[in-house]
Amino acid sequence: GDSVTQMEGPVTLSEEAFLTINCTYTATGYPSLFWYVQYPGEGLQLLLKATKADDKGSNKGFEATYRKETTSFHLEKGSVQVSDSAVYFCALSDRQGAQKLVFGQGTRLTINP
Amino acid sequence: DAGVIQSPRHEVTEMGQEVTLRCKPISGHDYLFWYRQTMMRGLELLIYFNNNVPIDDSGMPEDRFSAKMPNASFSTLKIQPSEPRDSAVYFCASSHRTVNTGELFFGEGSRLTVL
Numbered sequence: 001g002d003s004v005t006q007m008e009g010p011v012t013l014s015e016e017a018f019l020t021i022n023c024t025y026t027a028t029g030y031p032s033l034f035w036y037v038q039y040p041g042e043g044l045q046l047l048l049k050a051t052k053a054d055d056k057g058s059n060k061g062f063e064a065t066y067r068k069e070t071t072s073f074h075l076e077k078g079s080v081q082v083s084d085s086a087v088y089f090c091a092l093s094d095r096q097g098a099q100k101l102v103f104g105q106g107t108r109l110t111i112n113p
Numbered sequence: 114d115a116g117v118i119q120s121p122r123h124e125v126t127e128m129g130q131e132v133t134l135r136c137k138p139i140s141g142h143d144y145l146f147w148y149r150q151t152m153m154r155g156l157e158l159l160i161y162f163n164n165n166v167p168i169d170d171s172g173m174p175e176d177r178f179s180a181k182m183p184n185a186s187f188s189t190l191k192i193q194p195s196e197p198r199d200s201a202v203y204f205c206a207s208s209h210r211t212v213n214t215g216e217l218f219f220g221e222g223s224r225l226t227v228l
Contacts (some may be wrong), residue, residue, distance in 0.1 A: 039139070040222070042221055043117070043204055043206070043219030043221050043222055044156075044204070044206075044217070044219045045217040045218075046217070091154065100146065100161055100169065101146075101158070102158075103155060103156040103215060104155070105155040106156070
């Protein structure tokens, strides 16, 4: 079945560092891809998305490009802030008729001042 | 507008007891999802509804779990009898279009501890 694999955490960086969180997927069709973020004590919220190959999603300084050839959707940010500390989830949607998201395990990010 | 509302936020119960978690989706949303989050298994989809009808319950762990959506503004997830391995954070989410183009709106979760 469809699956998402994220780089294992936790990830700890200093403020203003460059961030990359790797995400690769396995899917039989042509899924849409998402990054969700979960701040402490809250539910998940959509950070960005891409619906087809070569699309780039972006929001709040974060970017991710849908790479069909490498089945990847890596999350990047050029300069992280303490407020970016959270758990980040990569996800895909199944276009084979089932309206649901498959999530990766999540990557915990901590930014130190 | 209010977001997805879940209750209770925290529940501590003893093994064998019945647990009922509640969810009020965002008004106008026609999809409702129940997810479970644990350290070991991450985020798992348990069941989802479209227009109050269960569409896919293949993620429901076993017969001890049941979910209902009697109307567009309310859903319950029930565990009877509960077991310690059911301890997790249960999230409800809703959306108003297919996930391919839309986004899921999550509640703050219900943290369940079964002793």
